[in-house]
Amino acid sequence: MSNIKYILGSFGDPDEMMHGIEKLQENNIKIHDVYTPMPIHGIEAKLGIKRSRLDILAFFCGITGTVSAFALIYLTSVVDWRNNIGGKPSFALPDFIPIMFELTILFTAFGLVGSYYASTHLFPGRAPRVMDLRATDDRFIIAVDAQENAEHSKIDGLLKEAGAIEVKHNERKYISYE
């Protein structure tokens, strides 16, 4: 067994990379992941990535914000300490709406971005798990697990055929660790 961990197909063009994904899949070669410098539309369907549920979560965060704002204002200015302002009613719902709206947005944004960072493991200072340094610049990288897929030369051939500029055999999974 060689000690190659990952085979990387490095493409200069997103369409050729998509072609590479198709080629590998036709040959039942499982793709570990794909790294690109920009979002590629249609790739998630090919790689069988499920639709994100972040939108549902965002909705519930928003509702929490609305309810929290209402509860805060209601409990303070209607229950806890009623103010007589020109004899007007304390429970003045229209006046509550601006703050309820703002807190809906605030909770949605923080809940959404917070769960996005948590679910994709993004946080300040996290060691970047990068397989190829040019994946954030001008290369589109397909990574194949070399231990699971034994036919290395076949994979190389398929990637080259699809238009890969270079094919790398990495002995370390992530090259970014110093």
Added chain:
Amino acid sequence: MSGHNESILREPLITGTHITYAKITNDILLPVENKPNRAWWIGFIAALCGATLWVVAVSYTFWFGIGSWGLNKTVGWAWDITGFVWWVGIGHAGTLISAVLLLFRQNWRNSINRSAEAMTIFAVICAATYVVSHMGRPWLAYWVLPLPNQFGSLWVNFNSPLVWDMFAISTYFSVSLLFWYTGLLPDIATIRDRATGLRRRIYSIFSFGWNGNVKTWQRFETVSLILAGISTPLVLSVHTIVSMDFATSVIPGWHTTIFPPYFVAGAIFSGFAMVLTLLLVARKVLGLENYITMFHIESMNKIIILTGSIVGVAYITEFFIAWYSGSEYEAYAFINRSTGPYWWAYWMMMTCNVISPQLLWFKKIRLSIPATWILSIVVNIGMWFERFVIIVTSLHRDYLPSSWAMFYPTWVDVSVFVGSIGVFFTLFLLFLRVLPSIAIAEVKLLLKTSSEQAKLAQIKEGHLDKVHVKEYVESLEKFDSVKQEEYAKI
């Protein structure tokens, strides 16, 4: 994604004929990865002088109190709130570009959203400093938060627009910051992977470990879309609530229902003007002509005509209603604005906001960089006067003629305002040095579909309607970054 071609009838969003993904990265990161040039240093030193003036003036205010400003018992609000509303308004264009134009799938936003949103954040910081310095006792600034007053049981008045404003501005600032920073992650990762040593370590911390895999990108797009969806009503609500600071009072000249849409239109108007002021210089100095093209400039100018005209209609409506309502106090407030002791401020506002932007109907002016730049500054002067007119002229002659007064700014008022511009430019110039001024990943998305070279390849392939090609080539004439000779033979 790029299996199909974009129509030739659309103008290109990236010009130049030898653009590659690598070149986009190199071009945009040029100011970040190299030592700053002389133009940057001159600008930065000037801005820093302004920022120092701001520190002096605000410290003076804190030390001696609000009495160091020109306020009197009749005009209790003047340059400070004018400056606050002016800066918040300027901030609105950034959110409009990044959120509203994203929802409308306007791809030209991709190359201007980053710097416009940075501008939003810095403008809101400038606005917030006015609020804090007007508090008189800024160390008690936390009293605006809904805490039991004096930590007893009396709470803030939730019916007050000033409390709403606190919620609106702080939500706006933090949501804009999240939106901006999340968008920056892939670009910070790009800088990180090209850097070495300490730089790499620093950018590594701020890149949050971004590696651009499929799932992260897919989620990224969902998050961007939802944030755009919630930022759109947010940006409208912020200036609406700012306008309610005035509209819910009973002062003639403030007490009108058209304030919210009128303020929002004015905010977008002044914000786009500020974007142009900044980007026309930045594109030249940083050499970004291929990404921020004449098409972008023309589009922004069109938005300025539209919003400027809305503002004009609002001014006229206000005046008409002052007469039509039959309220003599309202009518007097407006007659006094236009012919009273502050007539010059009123007509300054009218000229700069309603009359001069109409010049942009002429294509020649819309496409002239010097003319656009001057007009963008004129618009911002006009918008400052708009807030000054609304605030000071409505207050200075109240119901009791014996208390009528004029407002004269002191050196502290002037220095806080001039200084805040210095603070803004200091932050913006630092931003240009350490972060990419254009969203690299988003511009790369356009390369295969909306670039000049992709369209040129389409033309060379043939199969296109001759009339369309002719129209396209004619539309390229306005671009200063397109080599016209390439098209002479087609």
